[in-house]
Amino acid sequence: MQLVLQIIANGLLIGGLYALLAVGLTLIFGVLRVVNFAHAEFMMLGMYGAYWLWALYGLDPYLSVFLVTPVIFLLGVAVDRLIVRRSIGKPDVTVVFATLGLSIFLQNAALTLWRADIRSVSTFATGSVFVVGGVRLSVAMTVSFAVALLFALALWIFLTRTMYGKGIQAVAQNRRAAALMGIDVKRAYMITYSVAVAAAGAMGVLVAPIFTIFPRVGQTQIVTIFVIVVLGGLGSVPGAVIAALLVGIIRSGAGFLFGTAWGELAYFAVFLLVLIVRPQGLFGRRGAEVYGG
Amino acid sequence: MIALHEASITVEEGETVTVLGANAAGKTTLLNGISGLVPLRHGTILFNGESIENLPAHERVARGLIQVPEGRLVFPFMSVEDNLRLGAFTPRARVHLKSSLERVYDLFPRLPERKAQLAGSLSGGEQQMLALGRGLMALPRLLMLDEPSLGLAPLLVQEVMDRVARIRAEGVTVLIVEQNVNQTLKFADRGYVLENGWVALSGSAAELGASDEVRKAYLGM
Ligand SMILES: Nc1ncnc2c1ncn2[C@@H]1O[C@H](COP(=O)(O)OP(=O)(O)O)[C@@H](O)[C@H]1O
Ligand SMILES: [Mg+2]
Numbered sequence: 001m002q003l004v005l006q007i008i009a010n011g012l013l014i015g016g017l018y019a020l021l022a023v024g025l026t027l028i029f030g031v032l033r034v035v036n037f038a039h040a041e042f043m044m045l046g047m048y049g050a051y052w053l054w055a056l057y058g059l060d061p062y063l064s065v066f067l068v069t070p071v072i073f074l075l076g077v078a079v080d081r082l083i084v085r086r087s088i089g090k091p092d093v094t095v096v097f098a099t100l101g102l103s104i105f106l107q108n109a110a111l112t113l114w115r116a117d118i119r120s121v122s123t124f125a126t127g128s129v130f131v132v133g134g135v136r137l138s139v140a141m142t143v144s145f146a147v148a149l150l151f152a153l154a155l156w157i158f159l160t161r162t163m164y165g166k167g168i169q170a171v172a173q174n175r176r177a178a179a180l181m182g183i184d185v186k187r188a189y190m191i192t193y194s195v196a197v198a199a200a201g202a203m204g205v206l207v208a209p210i211f212t213i214f215p216r217v218g219q220t221q222i223v224t225i226f227v228i229v230v231l232g233g234l235g236s237v238p239g240a241v242i243a244a245l246l247v248g249i250i251r252s253g254a255g256f257l258f259g260t261a262w263g264e265l266a267y268f269a270v271f272l273l274v275l276i277v278r279p280q281g282l283f284g285r286r287g288a289e290v291y292g293g
Numbered sequence: 294m295i296a297l298h299e300a301s302i303t304v305e306e307g308e309t310v311t312v313l314g315a316n317a318a319g320k321t322t323l324l325n326g327i328s329g330l331v332p333l334r335h336g337t338i339l340f341n342g343e344s345i346e347n348l349p350a351h352e353r354v355a356r357g358l359i360q361v362p363e364g365r366l367v368f369p370f371m372s373v374e375d376n377l378r379l380g381a382f383t384p385r386a387r388v389h390l391k392s393s394l395e396r397v398y399d400l401f402p403r404l405p406e407r408k409a410q411l412a413g414s415l416s417g418g419e420q421q422m423l424a425l426g427r428g429l430m431a432l433p434r435l436l437m438l439d440e441p442s443l444g445l446a447p448l449l450v451q452e453v454m455d456r457v458a459r460i461r462a463e464g465v466t467v468l469i470v471e472q473n474v475n476q477t478l479k480f481a482d483r484g485y486v487l488e489n490g491w492v493a494l495s496g497s498a499a500e501l502g503a504s505d506e507v508r509k510a511y512l513g514m
Binding site for chain 1: 349355368379
């Protein structure tokens with residue numbers, strides 16, 4: 001029993017990390033109709049931000065997150081202006097190459113600037129655990145888990161309870177009609193993209209004490225994140241959270257029972273099964289992924 | 294491509310003006326040009342004496358230039374009431390949201406019954422009422438309607454046209470594109486006939502209704 005709880009707890013914690021990336025990715029797709037292949041690279045940049053502020057100035061990631069996140073938000077604004085906005089409404093191939101190109105560019109920029117060396121941040125949180133009812137929880141993982149869920153909750157409240165949030169949903173459902181409501185569609189794109197990549201950056205900072213840092217670290221996560229986004233239903237924020245936690249638990253459970261490689265296989269199997277039964281994903285709406293207006 | 298070559302039209306405050314024309318004549322393009330959804334090659338648009346052709350679409354809406362688009366374009370995964378609220382997105386309209394909502398529910402009694410329902414689950418006629426109501430929520434200084442009766446059963450066409458006539462009677466300035474030429478000419482003041490992207494004919498509603506050209510082409514007489 002203890003063991004089962006431990007496996008579930010591990011799964012939930014890792015799932016929370018995925019959620020912070022998946023929520024942003026699904027939102028960008030829902031609102032902009034852009035698949036942001038560069039999404040995990042913003043996480044990588046967040047990790048390096050945490051690393052350098054720690055290595056050079058001894059700043060703890062739990063403080064530097066308040067510095068790095070706004071910087072990545074601004075980077076998101078710039079990327080939207082220079083790249084994303086210009087590809088919207090163009091053929092799908094253009095959109096794919098725009099963000100895929102950005103992903104490759106950011107990886108290689110990191111490689112050139114900071115080399116391929118594997119780096120790590122160690123803080124008071126690294127390796128420290130606390131025990132609840134016999135279940136051991138990593139402090140660092142628990143903090144990032146809480147931040148991820150709070151972010152998702154705040155985002156959900158904003159989208160469903162405020163006029164501007166509803167305006168962003170309107171853009172997702174029909175951009176032409178949204179413009180006719182007086183919504184500045186381009187500004188909605190900018191805010192959505194920047195908030196989403198800032199969340200990915202924040203996650204990068206928070207996981208810096210847990211995972212090793214290297215230029216291609218985003219690539220180790222992005223496939224899982226894509227699986228989560230599709231599993232939850234494209235464009236669905238609650239779907240992304242639930243699917244992230246689910247994938248975390250499946251991965252942790254199957255990984256414990258059959259070994260790590262099987263953990264990967266298990267969530268892919270569940271992913272395929274769900275898509276056969278519900279092509280729109282767990283929380284997706286049929287047709288929502290094509291309805292652009 | 295150029296869908297609309299030259300169209301010089303005016304709408305005075307309080308007037309109801311109609312634009313007639315066959316399919317693909319450029320009527321929707323005209324309204325979208327006024328709304329700022331498609332770019333203008335040249336020419337000007339004056340609204341309350343201010344030239345607005347360089348303003349983005351949302352700033353034109355903020356000034357009260359409102360379009361109820363062809364095909365209704367309601368937000369399908371949002372409730373009826375949220376659709377209406379979004380109609381009052383601009384600061385100018387938002388301060389009157391409550392009273393506007395009452396007015397719209399009054400004018401379209403079937404909407405309050407369905408206010409929690411998703412807009413995508415409404416019938417075509419109900420969606421059109423919703424789109425009209427959403428347009429009114431914006432407190433239009435000019436309300437542009439693009440074929441509000443398109444694709445509706447005859448009984449519903451009648452209902453929609455009645456509502457448009459009532460909106461007009463409330464003093465709203467209306468620019469309406471319609472296929473139901475006969476009924477539209479009954480409550481319009483003036484009209485223009487668009488052919489292949491050019492204004493071919495214009496005049497008062499009575500003049501247009503009596504012209505051989507309109508009678509042959511649009512009234513089937
Ligand atoms: N986005 C577009 N791209 C290319 N051609 C268009 C587009 N929109 C409209 N057209 C063309 O412009 C012409 C006028 O269209 P439209 O304004 O929709 O006419 P109407 O509303 O009078 O039926 C048509 O020939 C139509 O095919
Ligand atoms: Mg048309």
